[in-house]
Amino acid sequence: MKALFTSSVSRLVISASLCLGLFSSPVGAQQPTPDSQMSTANPEPGQLIPSPPDLAASSWVLMDASTGQLLVNHNGDQRLPPASLTKMMTAYIVEQEIDGGSISDSDMVSVSENAWRTGGSRMFIQEGTQVSVEDLLRGVVVQSGNDASVALSEYVAGSESAFADLMNQQAQRMGMQNSHFMNPTGLPHDDHYSSAHDLAILARHIIMDFPDHYQVYSEKYFTYNDIRQPNRNRLLWRDPDVDGLKTGHTEAAGYCLVASAKKQDTRLIAVVMGTNSDEARAAETQRLLNYGFRFFQTRKLYDAGSVLNKARVWGGDSDTVRLGVKDAVSMTVPRGSADNLTARLNLPETLHAPIQAGQQVGTLEIKSGDEVLGQEPLVALEGVEEGSIFKRVWDSIVLFVTGLFD
Numbered sequence: 001m002k003a004l005f006t007s008s009v010s011r012l013v014i015s016a017s018l019c020l021g022l023f024s025s026p027v028g029a030q031q032p033t034p035d036s037q038m039s040t041a042n043p044e045p046g047q048l049i050p051s052p053p054d055l056a057a058s059s060w061v062l063m064d065a066s067t068g069q070l071l072v073n074h075n076g077d078q079r080l081p082p083a084s085l086t087k088m089m090t091a092y093i094v095e096q097e098i099d100g101g102s103i104s105d106s107d108m109v110s111v112s113e114n115a116w117r118t119g120g121s122r123m124f125i126q127e128g129t130q131v132s133v134e135d136l137l138r139g140v141v142v143q144s145g146n147d148a149s150v151a152l153s154e155y156v157a158g159s160e161s162a163f164a165d166l167m168n169q170q171a172q173r174m175g176m177q178n179s180h181f182m183n184p185t186g187l188p189h190d191d192h193y194s195s196a197h198d199l200a201i202l203a204r205h206i207i208m209d210f211p212d213h214y215q216v217y218s219e220k221y222f223t224y225n226d227i228r229q230p231n232r233n234r235l236l237w238r239d240p241d242v243d244g245l246k247t248g249h250t251e252a253a254g255y256c257l258v259a260s261a262k263k264q265d266t267r268l269i270a271v272v273m274g275t276n277s278d279e280a281r282a283a284e285t286q287r288l289l290n291y292g293f294r295f296f297q298t299r300k301l302y303d304a305g306s307v308l309n310k311a312r313v314w315g316g317d318s319d320t321v322r323l324g325v326k327d328a329v330s331m332t333v334p335r336g337s338a339d340n341l342t343a344r345l346n347l348p349e350t351l352h353a354p355i356q357a358g359q360q361v362g363t364l365e366i367k368s369g370d371e372v373l374g375q376e377p378l379v380a381l382e383g384v385e386e387g388s389i390f391k392r393v394w395d396s397i398v399l400f401v402t403g404l405f406d
Helices: 002-009 020-024 083-099 113-117 133-141 146-157 160-174 196-209 211-218 278-295 389-405
Strands: 012-017 059-064 070-074 108-110 130-132 221-224 227-230 242-250 254-263 266-275 296-302 307-312 320-324 329-334 341-347 360-368 371-380
Touching: 059 196, 059 278, 070 196, 070 278, 083 133, 083 146, 083 160, 083 196, 083 211, 083 242, 083 254, 108 133, 108 146, 113 146, 130 133, 133 146, 133 211, 133 221, 146 160, 160 196, 196 211, 196 242, 196 254, 196 266, 211 242, 242 278, 254 278, 266 278, 266 296, 278 296, 307 341, 320 360, 329 360, 329 371, 341 371
Parallel strands: none
Antiparallel strands: 012 341, 059 070, 059 266, 108 130, 221 227, 242 254, 254 266, 296 329, 307 320, 320 371, 341 360, 360 371
16 A cells, blocks of 8 residues: 555656756657656766856956846856946836837827936937827837937826836846846936846847837937937947847946847857947857857757656546646756756655646756756646545545554
8 A cells, every 4th residue: 555655645746857868759659757857967078168268357246138137147146337227127027018008109299398408328209299208219220319218208107207217117026136226227326226137137138028119229229310220239230149239328238238149949048248349249149148158058858748648646536647847847057968967856845636727736957967957947837636535635634644654
C-alpha cells in the first residue's frame, strides 16, 4: 500500500535533462520523470564563453527578452539620471491607455502653453493647436520631443505631476525597484532617477505588452509641421537586427541608449548609460549586443500546452490530471550548453478536486547545474470536478491510511 501511494502523497520533485527531442515536440516521450536525478554533466569546451566586454560607460546590462534574465550586469542597479530614456515610460502609459480603450490614437490633443514652452528637444508643436495622439506618440519616441511628452501627460492625467504619479505606480507594478519619476520628459531633477536594470525591464514590457505599437520605435524619421527629424538611435541605420528603442542625453546623465535586436529566435535588450558621446553610446551598445548574439542563443524548451506529467488527484471524478505549461517556454543560454539544462516540477504534497483548467498548481523550474535560470507556472491542462460523495469519502480514507505509514 505504501509503495502504491508514496509518489502521490510525498512532495513531488521531478528532474530530467531537457534533450533536443523535447525542444521540438509539444508532448514528447521524454517528459520529466519522477525521482530521476539532475544532470551533473561537466561543461563541454563549446560551453565556455569569455568575459563580457568592459564598456566605456557608467552602467550597462544585457537582458534576454524572452525571460527577463540578465546575461550581463555591470552596476545595473545603480540609480542614475535617465534623461530621455524616461520617455519610454511616458510612451508605455499612453500605449496602455490606448489598448485599454481610455483614449484613441486618433484623439486630438489641445497643446497648452506649458507644453509649448517646454525646453530641450522638441517636436515643435504650437500652442493652441490640436495634434493627434498618434502624432504626439511619434513625437515622443522618434523625435524625443519634450513638448509632445508634456502634451500627452496633460491629456492622459491632467498635469505633469499627476502623470508622474502614474509613472511611479507603473514602475512599482513592473518591479522597477530603483526608479522614481518626477516628470514625463527626463529633464533633470534630484528625485528623478532610474537604473540600467529597471530600464531593461521597462523595455521588455514595451516589446511584450504592446507589440502592435512597438514598430514606432524602429522608425528612422518623423516629419511634423514640415520639420523632418531623425531618430537619434544610430543603430537603426547600422544594424538591420536592431528595431528600437530610445536614446537619452543630459549633462548629468551623459549619453545613454536602450536598444533591442532580434536574430532568429533570440531577442536581446541592451542598456548602456553614461557614455561620453553620441557615437560612443552607439558603439558600446553594439559591442554588448554583438557579444550577446555571439555567445548566447535562445532555445525553445516546450511548446504551449505541452504535457509534462500526470499527477494524482484526490476526491475528483478523475484520479489524474495532466499538468503542463500554458505558454511556450524558451530560455537564452550560453551556446552549446542547452543540452545540459534540467527541468524540475514542484508540486504540493496532494492535489484535491475541484481543479479548473488553467489553474496553477505548481512551478516548472529550469536549471543549469545549481543555478535556477527561470521559473514558469505549472498548470492543469484540463479540469477535474469533484467526485461523488462515495469517491470523496473513499479517497479521504485512503489518504488517512497511507498517512499512517509515512
